[in-house]
Amino acid sequence: MxxxxxxxxxxxxxxxxxxxxxxxxxxxxxxxxxxxxxxxxxxxxxxxxxxxxxxxxxxxxxxxxxxxxxxxxxxxxxxxxxxxxMKLTEQLVYLARLHGFDAAGAKRNADELIDQLGLGERRDDEIEKLSLGNQQRAQIAAxxxxxxxxxxxxxxxxxxxxxxxxxxxxxxxxxxxxxxxxxxxxxxxxxxxxxxxxxxxxxxxxxxxxxxxxxxxxQHSGLRYELLGSADAGWLREQPGIHVAEFDAGFAVFDADSEAAVQAVLREAVSRGDVLTFARQQRSLAQIFTEVIQ
Missing domain, CATH: 3.40.50.300 (P-loop containing nucleotide triphosphate hydrolases)
Incomplete structure (x- = not known):
């Protein structure tokens, strides 16, 4: 570690x-x-x-x-x-030799990485003649x-x-x-x-x-859920411990103060009709990143 x-x-x-x-x-x-x-x-x-x-x-x-x-x-x-x-293979062999590999071991390592990174057709090209993306792959191989x-x-x-x-x-x-x-x-x-x-x-x-x-x-997702049911979801606004973030007919996104409030919503939704979706929303890394650095 x-x-x-x-x-x-x-x-x-x-x-x-x-x-x-x-x-x-x-x-x-x-x-x-x-x-x-x-x-x-x-x-x-x-x-x-x-x-x-x-x-x-x-x-x-x-x-x-x-x-x-x-x-x-x-x-x-x-x-x-x-x-x-320097040519790609020559460059990688040189760097491996600097780290103590013998010529055969350095060549073996270079060839293996060149193939794994999809650079096989460029193994004898000079670095400066590679596309920018292939130069990046060569840098990773190095x-x-x-x-x-x-x-x-x-x-x-x-x-x-x-x-x-x-x-x-x-x-x-x-x-x-x-x-x-x-x-x-x-x-x-x-x-x-x-x-x-x-x-x-x-x-x-x-x-x-x-x-x-x-x-x-x-940690950063909280208790945010998505509900899609056959009945209008307007009743969510009156539900204790629930804060509606989005609403459109039978669809709603809401935040809950507790797991008990979430379960109460689910029971009420089932009592009102078919529940097509009831799932916790996971926040994306981009959302978490924005929240954390502000």
Missing amino acids: LEVRGLQKRYGARAVLDDVGFDVVEGRMTGFVGGNGAGKTTTMRIILGVLDADAGTVALDGALLGGGDRRRFGYMPEERGLYPK ALVHRPEVLILDEPFSGLDPIAVDTVVGVLKDRALAGVPVLFSSHQLDIVERLCDDLVIIAGGTIRASGSTASLRE
Whole structure:
């Protein structure tokens, strides 16, 4: 488990990070979301040792990280950083060799990733001749080619079309299933929502919410229900502990003060006619994100 505790970072009078802390758990994918300038990239660079924190610690399995430990990490920066004149396979083999793989092992890893990421027809192309989406896939391959024990990815889905997104998601899920802790930032909240086991929401350099996706959705959804029945639902307005949010003939969306109030609504609805839909509404990540950072 990657453990981030109490990170502080200032540039002059401006606090960039203020007591930032969260965990990235083995075998789970953690989405790190926030607006521009929220502190995501600064946090990732401190985790990787590229920046020094003014205070706080980063540990892996309880041991504070040193320079050598970070060789076990895979990192993809938001800015592309590959050598433009090198061919794709040559680039990946070179990076794997830097991490200690012999020539055969480096080539094997490179070929495997190139195929998994759908770059087989581009394996002998120079990086600069790849499309922007394929350059992004190449950058992801560069972060994975040395088989890292921890993955830190900054906007890995930027510039990818939906098919490429699905391909990359499959590769990252495979790494997580193999036990690798994965932390990635993204502005594409729909991808984060369907991919992540855990979420960390940051705004203004502070953590506003963190936990499992399911628990955050449960926490922020409240008791909001959707009702569709054969009878007009106007009676809901008179129901104790109920606040109607939307209403149209037999359809209504309402918030309840308690589970008892929800059950009372259900009993009353059944007594008035057929109930076609009665379900709790789950808030989307975009809705939760907006609520949390305001």
